[in-house]
Amino acid sequence: MTGGAVRPEGPRASERAARPDGALMIEARSISYAYKETVALRDVSFGLPKGETLAVVGPSGCGKTTLLSLIAGLMPSTAGQLRVDGAPVQPRRPGTALILQDYGLLPWKTVRENVALGLRIRGMKPDAADQALREVGIADLAGRWPHQLSGGQKQRVAIARSLALGPDLLLMDEPFSALDALTREEMQDLLLSIWRRHRTSLVLVTHSITEAVYLGQQIMVLSPRPGQVVGLFRNPTVGDRRAAAFHEMVNRVRDALEKGVNGGA
Template identity: 85%
Template sequence: MIKARKVSYAYGETVALRDVSFDLPRGQTLAVVGPSGCGKTTLLGLIAGLLPITAGELLVDGAPVQPRRPGTALILQDYGLLPWKTVRENAALGLRIRRLPVDAADQALREVGIADLARRWPHQLSGGQQQRVAIARALALGPDLLLMDEPFSALDALTREEMQDLLLAIWRKRQTSLVLVTHSITEAVYLGQQILVLSRRPGRVVDLFANPAVGDRRADAFHSMVNRVRDALEKGVNGGA
């Protein structure tokens, strides 16, 4: 689904990413971790076609990345809900913009477990419920690539784990390719079949782990991978990339 070869991005004289390379097979998940300011969100922007790469090659589904790719959905940290629209209207927003039938929004709301809240307003929802609306809005479009930028960072610990479980269940059902940016090492290990560790700015690849412990917080392999990712992250912070 994604092929990145020596991808770099700079704004002005500041280099945000340098020589980032990885492959994401179709239907798999990739978690991206790294210190603040290392270019994780920038990488999502490049994959989404919102930013132009400065150097290198970036392909999505075999073609050079383009803005407004219909199969790519982006979920932001702040949920991006419109306060003057109901839950259902927010979930159907992308469909209406593309002039598509809105029935898929109802199915998506059922899939994330909040169909009974369809007539509520965003201010009447908890943080976890708002995040479910954002996920439903993305799923309604039937994406083959889902990009998520720190989607659960504002949630309490229990709600965060609940949302991680929901995302994992959706991925197992739909087999949508997923790129997740997170500051949480345990979240990365729980959700990422691959884990990309970036160094401090300019973000470079410190390591890329294949993760057999995805989806099992209690496995010995999970705790071992958490330690490996933590070691790689410390290496990147200390300039060892």
């Protein structure tokens, strides 16, 4: 199945009941993006209901990061329509937070100062930084410097910095790719628990099929460049790595990815 808005079922009845009735956080209609003569994305359409999660997978260079940049308003699409929370996407939207692969921590600032940075830039009191640090489990590291942290701790700081701003849309670009396998699963569990508490709409770009199936209520598969939607799946197995349906979904996503790479053969 490709294109269009999908309303996937989550893993719990309480989660399904908590969702808004059909309002879209992101609506993309036939969006494309080209760097001069290089087309990165072509005719991408999808809808993400408020409070739900979308995982985007695809081969390297297929435009996954470009898609996040368009949603974040860092650059305009060259064709199509893209709306966030019912309005045309705008740069520096206050409710949108972007977490990059390299964490983006300033080495000359402490953990707390890094978490409070966005608040200070926006002229807000830094108090929310302390609550965010407690929520991601590193309040005891507030006075440390980035070079004193492990990779997982740095990622917790990056997540806390975004949470402190109270976003309604969280965009994550390969956030756990540099972590070892056990730490990566730990961070996936942390992200899932944060999402269940806050119901922040989430778009996660990843190369990991199992990560996409664990975290994405929707899973969108892109073809090699120019990135086009070759699969868009409802995923009822979010948060359950051991279910038989989880492994079935992993295989469905892998099949769609392989067909996209092989040109549908």
